[in-house]
Amino acid sequence: MFYNTENWIEKNKYENDDFDLFNGYSTYETLRTYNKNIFALRFHYERLKKSAMFLGLDIPKYEELKNILNEGIEKLNCQNDVRIKLMLNKYTSSKKSFYAFIEPIIEIDDLRESGVVLTISRERKPKNPVIPYYVKTSLNGYSMYLRQKYNAYYDAVVLNEFGYVTEGTKSNIFIVTAGVITTPPVSAGILPGVTRKIVLDLVESFNMDFEERNIEVWELLSADEIFLTHTSVGIVPVRRIVPNFTFNAPGITTETLINYWQDFIINNNAYWD
Numbered sequence: 724m725f726y727n728t729e730n731w732i733e734k735n736k737y738e739n740d741d742f743d744l745f746n747g748y749s750t751y752e753t754l755r756t757y758n759k760n761i762f763a764l765r766f767h768y769e770r771l772k773k774s775a776m777f778l779g780l781d782i783p784k785y786e787e788l789k790n791i792l793n794e795g796i797e798k799l800n801c802q803n804d805v806r807i808k809l810m811l812n813k814y815t816s817s818k819k820s821f822y823a824f825i826e827p828i829i830e831i832d833d834l835r836e837s838g839v840v841l842t843i844s845r846e847r848k849p850k851n852p853v854i855p856y857y858v859k860t861s862l863n864g865y866s867m868y869l870r871q872k873y874n875a876y877y878d879a880v881v882l883n884e885f886g887y888v889t890e891g892t893k894s895n896i897f898i899v900t901a902g903v904i905t906t907p908p909v910s911a912g913i914l915p916g917v918t919r920k921i922v923l924d925l926v927e928s929f930n931m932d933f934e935e936r937n938i939e940v941w942e943l944l945s946a947d948e949i950f951l952t953h954t955s956v957g958i959v960p961v962r963r964i965v966p967n968f969t970f971n972a973p974g975i976t977t978e979t980l981i982n983y984w985q986d987f988i989i990n991n992n993a994y995w996d
């Protein structure tokens with residue numbers, strides 16, 4: 724299902740034209756539903772607003788966006804939960820142009836049960852990027868390039884100019900060592916992920932040991948557990964970093980977070996307004 728401002732049209736898959744749109748002067752968000760409700764829309768909206776402001780784009784009002792997306796979800800009338808790819812380009816008072824692509828989510832329980840395989844990108848994040856990493860845009864071409872280059876793996880860990888761990892190309896990263904959960908700070912050059920933020924809320928609510936600080940590669944490779952976070956799947960345990968660094972997947976801390984994730988988000992009104 725694809726929304727192009729004027730109307731909703733049925734579409735089964737991405738086509739080249741659609742892909743091109745997502746690579747233009749634009750900002751985008753990937754959202755999902757749980758039990759048919761859009762998860763943390765307000766958080767995604769706030770990030771969209773920051774990205775749009777940096778790029779000099781206008782955005783629709785929150786309620787307007789919410790209504791349009793809900794209308795699309797209803798029209799798709801899908802049994803599963805859905806993933807929404809939202810792309811905003813020149814949205815002005817005369818040309819209200821934004822796009823949304825809605826598709827069913829196929830939940831892959833295997834990911835949560837047996838974990839995924841990562842690689843470490845040979846390329847580092849560009850230093851002094853023209854567009855800061857908090858802006859979610861395909862104009863940060865390095866990220867799209869690395870995603871394609873390392874697509875044999877679930878994701879590729881990207882290091883910054885100092886050799887610190889930053890994030891994947893589509894996910895944030897956490898390590899667990901001796902029971903302490905650690906994730907890189909925003910200043911390492913990451914996208915402040917919505918899932919990352921909500922996992923931190925969950926960690927805090929459990930009073931778990933937690934640090935937000937720079938992570939060296941040796942700490943990553945010798946961690947007890949590693950997990951990724953991103954909207955479409957939530958919390959994803961890592962079982963291996965190639966060639967042969969292996970981790971408990973899911974380890975006890977990651978498993979605890981996964982087990983409480985749905986209850987935590989569903990019972991917290993802040994994520995559903």
Ligand code: PLP
Binds near residue numbers: 753953
């Ligand atoms: N980091 C990058 C570079 C991303 O592209 C994404 C999501 O697309 C994330 C992290 C995870 O962010 P979120 O949890 O908001 O989906």
